[in-house]
Amino acid sequence: MVKKHLKETAILRRFAIIEVLRHEGTMHIGDLAQKFQVSKQTIHKDIDILTVCFNIQVKRGRYHSGVCLICDTGAKADTLNAAQVICLCTLLARVTEDERVILLSILYDFAPGFHSPSPNAKTA
Structure with missing residues (x-):
């Protein structure tokens, strides 16, 4: 039960990181770690x-490092x-190839900044 809770917490934090990047622009790893009360290593992961x-x-970079979400549209x-x-x-990792094509088309059409994951990429 604890593992499931930790996984859900990580997913919610990742959702929040994307939202922060959408609204704030470039953020320093340290600032994100402080905002979400986790280590810099966790933010890097x-x-x-x-x-x-x-x-x-x-x-x-030593003085101007950070992360930002790149997307063509707001x-x-x-x-x-x-x-x-x-x-x-x-x-995407759990569906048939036909269903994968459909999911990818949805993501390409409705998720600014989305790019296709590689077949063996980690998503959780």
């Missing part, structure tokens, strides 16, 4: 997982939110 389904740019009413995208990406 979250960002690695999120880059499977989101176009996230990681800027490395959030609109007809777009998927981060939780929906994460859910659909999780399903």
